Amino acid sequence: MNEVNTILKKLTETLEARKKDDPTKSYTASLYRDGLEAILKKVNEEAFEAIIAARKGDNKELVHEVADLWFHTLVLLAHKNLSVEDVLTELSRREGMSGIEEKQSRVPKVK
Incomplete structure (x- = not known):
């Protein structure tokens, strides 16, 4: 398993564990509690x-903010009982497919 997968796996396990933690002692548990x-x-x-960090051209700040974004997105996935693997499966499905082709392959939304 490469380093990225190891980090994501550990973080996913931690996020699952936080669902059971005391929200007064864990920021992540408080997010789950708040819904x-x-x-x-x-x-x-x-x-x-x-977006602001990217516009400012501050790469160090951009990396920091994207890490925060990824973290909170992983919290969202865990809250919805989804996983990193679900997202990776979707990305794998799209690999080698043009953006236009990928959009055309989606099931149309009922309006």
Whole structure:
């Protein structure tokens, strides 16, 4: 297993464990307690901060903010009982496919 997979696996295990932790002692547990809207708010906030860092041209800050964004996105996945593997499976499915082709392969949404 490469280093990236090892880090993601450990983080995923930690996030699952935090679901059972005391929300007064764990930031992540408090996010789970506060629910989907609180988690979505953090994902949105971190995405915005990453955009600002990119616009400023501050690569160090950008890496920091993207790490925050990834973390909160992983919290969101765990909250929805999804995993990194689910996302990697989808990325693997798309590999070698053009963006236009990928969009055309999606099941149309009912309006």
